[in-house]
Every structure is written in structure tokens, then in C-alpha cells.
Amino acid sequence: MKPFIFTILFTLLSIGTSAQKNNFQLSTHILDVSKGVPATAVKIKLEKYNKQSKIWTFVGEKVTDPNGRISDFLPSENENFGIFKLTYYTNDYFKKNKIESFYPFIEVVFEIKDKNHYHVPITLSAYGYSTYRGS
Structure with a gap:
């Protein structure tokens, strides 16, 4: 009986940990449609555009998970x-x-106008890509 309770507690703790991700407004995802699998370990940089100076400012850089x-x-x-x-x-x-x-890198520019969550995924192949506003 104790292993069962441990499993339930571990599951509840895991749910709480992943729920913390909701504290972020922007997410992204890459699906390699040529292989039908997620594209792992891809570096992605985020920048913000300053309308006055017309300069992109570095916000952060991360790598896609498994x-x-x-x-x-x-x-x-x-x-x-x-x-x-x-x-x-x-x-x-x-x-x-x-x-x-064909594409050494892909740039996707978008505008955040409210406090809603924005998911910006891409589908990727060696000679093409597509993007959309996901949920």
C-alpha cells in the first residue's frame, strides 16, 4: 500500500511543478515534419524591438527540450x-x-498586445517551415 501512496504523492508533486510553467507568457515548439518528431536541442534566441531606436534588444536564449x-x-x-x-x-x-x-536559421516576428499566453510553434523540414499562433 505504501508504494501506491508514494506514487500518488510523486504524481501530485510533478503536476505542481509543471503547473509553474504557466507563469510564463511565451512558449514555442519545433516539430520536424520530415521525420515526424520534435526537434530537440535547437537554440532559440528571443529579442524585443524598440520602436524609437529601431534596435532589437536581447531578451534571452534557450534550447529546446526532448x-x-x-x-x-x-x-x-x-x-x-x-x-x-x-x-x-x-x-x-x-x-x-x-x-x-536550406535555412541556416529562421526568424519569426510577432506582436504581443495583451497579457494572454502566446505559443509560437514552427513546423520544420530541411527545405521549408511554417509558423502559426498556437495555444
Whole structure:
């Protein structure tokens, strides 16, 4: 009986830990549609555009997890309004997989206008990509 209780407690603790990810306003995901799997270990840089100076400012840089996701860009308690750019560094991913590709990196520019959560995924192949506002 005790192992069962331990399993329940561990599960509840895990749920609480993953729920903390909701404290972030921006997430992204990469799916390699040519293989039907998440693109893991892809570096992604986030920048914010300053309309006055017309300069991009570095916000952060992360690497996709085993599910091809980054779920913790932009803490929700901050004022995250404005134009942002995610740069997906895909060249190393394709080289590591010994695949010739056309796009060394992909830039996706979008605007955050409210406090809602924004999910900006891409579907990726060696010679194409697509993006959309996910949920």
C-alpha cells in the first residue's frame, strides 16, 4: 500500500511543478515534419524591438527540450507588450542529423498586445517551415 501512496504523492508533486510553467507568457515548439518528431536541442534566441531606436534588444536564449519545446520565455509578471523576434538556429540541428538544409536559421516576428499566453510553434523540414499562433 505504501508504494501506491508514494506514487500518488510523486504524481501530485510533478503536476505542481509543471503547473509553474504557466507563469510564463511565451512558449514555442519545433516539430520536424520530415521525420515526424520534435526537434530537440535547437537554440532559440528571443529579442524585443524598440520602436524609437529601431534596435532589437536581447531578451534571452534557450534550447529546446526532448519534446522540442521551450515553455518559459517572458515571465508573466513583467509588462511583455511589444514586437518580439524568435530566431531558431536550425543549421546545427540539421548538421547533427547529417541532413542538408536550406535555412541556416529562421526568424519569426510577432506582436504581443495583451497579457494572454502566446505559443509560437514552427513546423520544420530541411527545405521549408511554417509558423502559426498556437495555444
